[in-house]
Amino acid sequence: MYRLNSGFTLFLSLLVEAIPFLMFGVLVSGLLLLFVDERRLLQILPKHPLLAALAGSCFGFLFPVCECGNVPVARRLIMQGASAPVAVGFLLAAPTINPVVIWATWTAFRDQPEIVVFRVIFSLTIATVVAWVFSAQADLKPFLQPAVALAMPKPLVIPPPSQPPLLQTGTFFLDQPGQPLQIDPVTLQATTMPACPLPDAPKITAWARFRMLLDNSVQELRELGGVLVLGSLMAALIQVAVPRDIILDLGQGPVTSVVAMMTLSGVISICSTVDSFFALSFASTFTSGALLAFLVFGPMFDLKNLGLLLTVFKGRAVFYLFVLISQLAFLLTLFMNFWLS
Amino acid sequence: MTLAKRLSQVSPLLPDWMDTLALGAWGVLMMKYWLTGRLGLLIHPNYFGLTIGAGLLLLVMTGLNLQKLLRGKPQIGVRHFTLFPPGWMSMVLLVSALLGLWITPRPFASETALERGLQDSALLTRAQPQTFRPNADPAARSLIDWVRTLDVYPEPDAYSGQPVQVQGFAVHTPNLPDAYLMLTRFVITCCAADAYPVGLPVKLPQSRQAYPPDQWFDVSGQMVTETLDDRRQLVIAAETLQGIPAPRNPYAY
The missing domain is CATH 2.40.50 (OB fold (Dihydrolipoamide Acetyltransferase, E2P))
Structure with missing residues (x-):
């Protein structure tokens, strides 16, 4: 009975501490959604792939959204013509590199400031590197879901074939004798899809916008709050039900602890605004590298976010993202465990 | 059939009522901890202000939502992509808040x-x-x-x-x-x-x-x-x- 009550106390304390931050994140992202036009921002971004990747990664400072809000914003950015490195950098970094999340992490880990610093550095590094890799793909369209590809502004330019048409694979129409017309499956799929309505800034009154903000906040709070409750429940249960010896064995191994925390972060799908409070309940039993793995990997890739990513990218691109992110996160946090702590 | 659909068959506004009640219950819970001096058992005093502010804001949002619901207006805006069907999350929030109102947290020993x-x-x-x-x-x-x-x-x-x-x-x-x-x-x-x-x-x-x-x-x-x-x-x-x-x-x- 005592264990149950102390588990319940832990559960409530996580929620009471985390809900204000969640509300703050939800309100700010709602305000931006309704009152800021990101198209103007896109025009002033650098063109160089690495700089663009870095700029995209820092975009989160302007759009403090957690991982539930960043995919819709990234989708809008792509539709409005953001380059691949900008969009991917934003997608990966925005949930972590933003003032609300840094503040929440600082609140949770005041005693271990290195966790806050390395969370920012590692997230920024991974996001920039992966975005840079994606910049090799000049035209993102083959990676995108047809509806998103269609909504992109620039017309698709098919590069002139470098080899005779007979040696190429694909679908062709026999247009002129000797000059078959190649059909790009992406373009074809995109043109046959019904156009996705673009969320253009509507001309509405301030009062209507306020009502939309309210409704949007209620819906987001309900969804994210629900996941937060389930996540806190899981954290409390692990603390109360799993014997300390087992947790310590798992949590003190430099490799096992990182793998365990990365898996946990992928499954639990807790919002990045409040995941530091969740990690805090493991602070005394897990290595710093493992805590960082949870804080760095979770916001970039988890079960909840997988569904969202698949609304923008095709499975292949999502798989590339997963492989790149998980390897980088694993190596960086392992480095932390072996050399920095 | 999802829980949300079943609920909305009872009344089209029922899911909205559930959301409103869930947020309201959390607002009441946070205020209760503050007023009964139990907040100190859960969090560091530095963050009392945040929790009290969030509790007040939740109550204000609940009030605004109630006012709208009593006039019979449903929520607007896009439905977000979610891991669970929408009705579940309101239930999870509501049940956890009610448990919090019912069971008193005790200090660790x-x-x-x-x-x-x-x-x-x-x-x-x-x-x-x-x-x-x-x-x-x-x-x-x-x-x-x-x-x-x-x-x-x-x-x-x-x-x-x-x-x-x-x-x-x-x-x-x-x-x-x-x-x-x-x-x-x-x-x-x-x-x-x-x-x-x-x-x-x-x-x-x-x-x-x-x-x-x-x-x-x-x-x-x-x-x-x-x-x-x-x-x-x-x-x-x-x-x-x-x-x-x-x-x-x-x-x-």
């Missing part, structure tokens, strides 16, 4: 202290002290002050013979002999999830069975150096142990 490694690292606080203030009057140091002072300069002989008066609760750690107990307090930096125990061994005039675990004591005596559990450490040789009621806020910061 000796079982948690042992579980969170009181024996492994009894003489370590996690905060790196920024300043070292050798308190002019050792008897004025609290238990936490003593532990922090020891963090900075751990040689026990430096403190031998100094008078001491501290409060904390009794923990019967298995690695101490029968005539000793660990006087303990929890330190929190953010919320109860990161509460960790710190303590000093107390040498008792008789078997510790006379001093039940979890009971709070005001201990006065003087510091001595002893070898316990194969380690030279500072021990409070108790002259008086006075049972006291648990303080309203049991944590130290």
Whole structure:
């Protein structure tokens, strides 16, 4: 009975501490959604792939959204013509590199400031590197879901074939004798899809916008709050039900602890605004590298976010993202465990 | 059929009512903790303001939503992509808030202290002290002050013979002999999830069975150096142990 009550106390304390931050994140992202036009921002971004990747990664400072809000914003950015490195950098970094999340992490880990610093550095590094890799793909369209590809502004330019048409694979129409017309499956799929309505800034009154903000906040709070409750429940249960010896064995191994925390972060799908409070309940039993793995990997890739990513990218691109992110996160946090702590 | 669809068949506004009730219940819960002084059991006082503000905001949102629902207007805006069907999350929020209103949280006690490694690292606080203030009057140091002072300069002989008066609760750690107990307090930096125990061994005039675990004591005596559990450490040789009621806020910061 005592264990149950102390588990319940832990559960409530996580929620009471985390809900204000969640509300703050939800309100700010709602305000931006309704009152800021990101198209103007896109025009002033650098063109160089690495700089663009870095700029995209820092975009989160302007759009403090957690991982539930960043995919819709990234989708809008792509539709409005953001380059691949900008969009991917934003997608990966925005949930972590933003003032609300840094503040929440600082609140949770005041005693271990290195966790806050390395969370920012590692997230920024991974996001920039992966975005840079994606910049090799000049035209993102083959990676995108047809509806998103269609909504992109620039017309698709098919590069002139470098080899005779007979040696190429694909679908062709026999247009002129000797000059078959190649059909790009992406373009074809995109043109046959019904156009996705673009969320253009509507001309509405301030009062209507306020009502939309309210409704949007209620819906987001309900969804994210629900996941937060389930996540806190899981954290409390692990603390109360799993014997300390087992947790310590798992949590003190430099490799096992990182793998365990990365898996946990992928499954639990807790919002990045409040995941530091969740990690805090493991602070005394897990290595710093493992805590960082949870804080760095979770916001970039988890079960909840997988569904969202698949609304923008095709499975292949999502798989590339997963492989790149998980390897980088694993190596960086392992480095932390072996050399920095 | 999803829960949300089933609910909306009963009344098209029912899912909206559920959302509103769930948020309202959380607002009430946060206010209740504040007004009954229980917030201190859950989080560090630095963050009281945030929680109270969030509670108020939740109540305001609930009020605005209620006003709209009573006029019969449904929510607008896009439905977000979600991992679970929408009706579930309102239920999860509502049930957790109702449980919170029903069950009163209790402060942690000796079982948690042992579980969170009181024996492994009894003489370590996690905060790196920024300043070292050798308190002019050792008897004025609290238990936490003593532990922090020891963090900075751990040689026990430096403190031998100094008078001491501290409060904390009794923990019967298995690695101490029968005539000793660990006087303990929890330190929190953010919320109860990161509460960790710190303590000093107390040498008792008789078997510790006379001093039940979890009971709070005001201990006065003087510091001595002893070898316990194969380690030279500072021990409070108790002259008086006075049972006291648990303080309203049991944590130290």
